[in-house]
Amino acid sequence: MKKDSITRRKFLKKTSIGATGGALSLGGATSIYANIVKQADIPAILGGTPVRTRGLGVSWPIYDESDIQMFLDAYKSNRWSEYSNRDTERVVQFEKMYAETMGTKYCAATNAGTTALDAAQRAVDVGPGDEVITQTNTFIATAQTTFNLYALPVFIDSDPDTFMINADLIEERITENTKAILPVHIGGAAADMDKIMAISKKYNIPVVEDACQAHMGEWRNKKLGAVGHLGCFSFQAGKSLCCGEGGAVIGDDENLMAKVDAYSNNGRTRWGSSYKRITFAGIGSNFRMTPFQAAVATGQLRRLEEQSTLRDENSAHLEKLLKEIQGVKPTYKYLGQTRRAYYIYQMIYDKNYFNGLSKSKFRNAMSEEGIRLGNGIDSSLHRGSFIEGYLNTRAFKNIFSKQRLNKYRRDNRCPVNERIGEETGISLGQRVFLGTKKDMEDIVEAIVKIQKNASKLL
Ligand SMILES: Cc1ncc(COP(=O)(O)O)c(C=O)c1O
CATH class of the missing domain: 3.40.640.10 (Type I PLP-dependent aspartate aminotransferase-like (Major domain))
Incomplete structure (x- = not known):
């Protein structure tokens, strides 16, 4: 199995726990995780019972x-x-x-x-x-x-x-x-x-x-x-x-x-x-x-502070459980981040811990469990066709020399982000974190089920 890609030097500067504090001690997380592992059996995609029949996340927006x-x-x-x-x-x-x-x-x-x-x-x-x-x-x-x-x-x-x-x-x-x-x-x-x-x-x-x-x-x-x-x-x-x-x-x-x-x-x-x-x-x-x-x-x-606090608590619960798993982890945070927001909560998928199961097959299998994961934020804008739309306008041609625009085109390279989009980025939306602790445990159960059976899903 591949070694965790983050170096020790980097780890000192970044840590993966997104929210301060947490609802669960690591010991508590271990016993919840042990139960999840016991429960996790045949994936829905192979004919088992889905973890959830109802999707994740509260209805949005919330008002009265x-x-x-x-x-x-x-x-x-x-x-x-x-x-x-x-x-x-x-x-x-x-x-x-x-x-x-x-x-x-x-x-x-x-x-x-x-x-x-x-x-x-x-x-x-x-x-x-x-x-x-x-x-x-x-x-x-x-x-x-x-x-x-x-x-x-x-x-x-x-x-x-x-x-x-x-x-x-x-x-x-x-x-x-x-x-x-x-x-x-x-x-x-x-x-x-x-x-x-x-x-x-x-x-x-x-x-x-x-x-x-x-x-x-x-x-x-x-x-x-x-x-x-x-x-x-x-x-x-x-x-x-x-x-x-x-x-x-x-x-x-x-x-x-x-x-x-x-x-x-x-x-x-x-x-x-x-x-x-x-x-x-x-x-x-x-x-x-x-x-x-x-x-x-x-x-x-x-409602903003109260909702933000609930998201903090749920994400802390999820993150403690994810610590028990290899192959799915929250993106690392910079140490200066004292609180995160949750519009799109991004995670890193590593297929090496799933018998080489591709990200898209992993997402499909999760979806069958009732857990719909996003594709991270995969917008590699540097490849967007809209760029040429702008560069070919009369205004851009008047303002910029041909050489400068061609250099701009050549320099437009972001290979790391392309790999995130294709291989490693997965995500959950902010509404998911307004749910319950049990919702977080369901996410982990679905991951465990798929991990246990990854070789059958290739
Ligand atoms: C990162 C980012 N920038 C800008 C915008 C534009 O905001 P709006 O849709 O309100 O115009 C959005 C909206 O999705 C966004 O996510």
């Missing part, structure tokens, strides 16, 4: 009558659009609450995570001909928003142990054109912010965090999104804080945040608020959040 009332109040207020930034507005009230939750001075709400990323990159002056350092395993919007500013997203490969941006590869990709670093706390785990902020300082390049999947995650006890110069969030329906569509930018820098805020509101500056009167000559667009979105997000915000 009070949420509906908040939405109706916004409806009946007859104020269906807010753009004055007065303290009485629902959107402004939400912004204040979110800034407080995130521990930043300012929050500017937007109508999506995509527009949050757009406004934030504009605020740090990303524009035609520039480059923004980002990563390949992220949602397409991270890169699209850079391309939409006629700049090039420079895709950095992933760390094979954490599945985060490999911060050791950033410095060699910095050029005179680099205008921002845009790390993504993908899945809700933290990127290595110590290294990233040190590079930012050394080269005087701002950091815009894409925290669209990372509500309530923390780096050294600071909320993800509040570590860099600006942080962007999505409140799209599947996110841990959601209002259908919606987003926000947070930060402490008054000047940058005033730019974000004004850009999102057709260049209008704030009045009756804590921003100074800073004018931007009307530069802007309409990225405004509606009062309906703010009402829903405010309702959801009330």
